[in-house]
Amino acid sequence: MKKFFVFLAKTIGSVVGLIVLVVFSIFAVARFSDGPIGNGPPIEMVTAGPFKTGELQVGGDEPDWSFLKDYPIVQFQLLDPPRSRTTFIxxxxxxxxxxxxxxxxxxxxxxxHWPMEAEKDGRALLRVDGKLYERKMVRIEEGEILNGxxxxxxxxxxxGFxxxxxxxxxxxxxxxxxxxxKN
Structure with a gap:
């Protein structure tokens, strides 16, 4: 009976160790990736590395953002610290x-941590469909725009709640x- 409990303890310890290793590996890989990884929760919610790809949109008028009306998620990266994540928009x-x-x-x-970091230094990149937009994140706490x-x-x-x-x-x-x- 003692051998069984030793075997069981080793097996449980090995499984727990493997889970910890997998989770640590996901976080480590994400920090060095080109933006958020994964195709859905929970992996795409892990903070990831800075963008390495994307076509920077410069000059001209402000884009017509109405195309984002029904986009479920986008990616953004703060410049300081240079980390990216997936979010609603x-x-x-x-x-x-x-x-x-x-x-x-x-x-x-x-x-x-990113909201406090964005409040401190709001410089960011928004990535949508491989295009990068230079933005400044500004916290909004009041005003009529909040109703919309x-x-x-x-x-x-x-x-609808x-x-x-x-x-x-x-x-x-x-x-x-x-x-x-404005840079």
């Missing part, structure tokens, strides 16, 4: 916005506008 009145929810939750406090932004957040990601200004006022939901960046 909302388009309202020709302007684009990125949400960060669960900011007051324990998991949000552990997992989400929260409506879009509700429509696209909350199944209303998302209110109270979520922003409590600090649980942060909204960033991706404004044009």
């Amino acid at each position: 909302m388009e309202t009145e020709g302007r684009i916005f990125i949400p960060s929810g669960y900011m007051n939750s324990t998991m949000g406090k552990i997992w989400k 932004v929260l409506g879009e957040l509700s429509r696209k990601y909350a199944g 209303p998302v209110s200004q109270e979520n922003i006022d409590s600090g649980d939901l942060w909204i960033f506008e991706l404004e044009p960046r």
Whole structure:
């Protein structure tokens, strides 16, 4: 019987060790990849390396962002620190916005550092369909535009369940506008 428990302990230890190794490997590979990896949660939610590919869009007028109305996700990269991630995006009145929810939750406090980093230095790149757009992330906490932004957040990601200004006022939901960046 003792041999069985020793065997069981070794097997469980090996399985746990293998899981830890796989998770560590995913995080390590992601940090050196060209943007977020994976084709769906949870892997695509892992913070990844800086963009290495993409056609930088320069000059001219601001793009017509209405094509993002029904895009479920996009990728963005902060310039400092140079890391990328996958996120939701909302388009309202020709302007684009990125949400960060669960900011007051324990998991949000552990997992989400990018909102504070974006507030400190909002320089970012947005990557959509292989095109890179230089942007500046600016946190929005009030204003009439938020009615449309929260409506879009509700429509696209909350199944129509209303998302209110109270979520922003409590600090649980942060909204960033991706404004044009003038280097």
